[in-house]
Amino acid sequence: MDARIKRVYVPMTETGFYILFCLQEEMHGYNITQKVKQMTDGQVDIGPGTMYGSLGKMEKDGLIEFVREEEKRKLYKITSVGQEVLQLEIERIKRLYRNIGGK
Known part of the structure; x- marks a missing residue:
């Protein structure tokens, strides 16, 4: 993963x-909002x-990718770089x- 992305x-x-x-599943912005x-x-x-600004930035940075369009809505899915970032988070x-006492 690129140090800048991290x-x-x-x-x-x-x-x-x-x-x-x-x-982690294919979704469009409105689906994400509802979920x-x-x-x-x-x-x-x-x-x-916020949603569409974030999707645009994440796509540009390679964390997500456009999969297809369905009923005029763009569906996206996380990339391997996005999965790495998500796992770090x-x-x-x-x-x-753990540090606040949870198990």
Whole structure:
């Protein structure tokens, strides 16, 4: 993984984390928004500007890739670089959790 990518994305924003986490399956922006709302009991609501700005930046940086268009919606999926970044963030979150006394 490129050092710049690691520096830019780790630690991740909550929004970035949820977008990458969701894109382990092919999804479009609206699907991601709905899934994140469901996963967080409505506590995290990703607006369209944030969503599409994040998707564009992540695609440009090689963390996700455009898969296909379906009913005028672009579907994306995480790349191997994105998976590496996501795994680093998951390990960071696990370490934080352990350090506050979680198991």
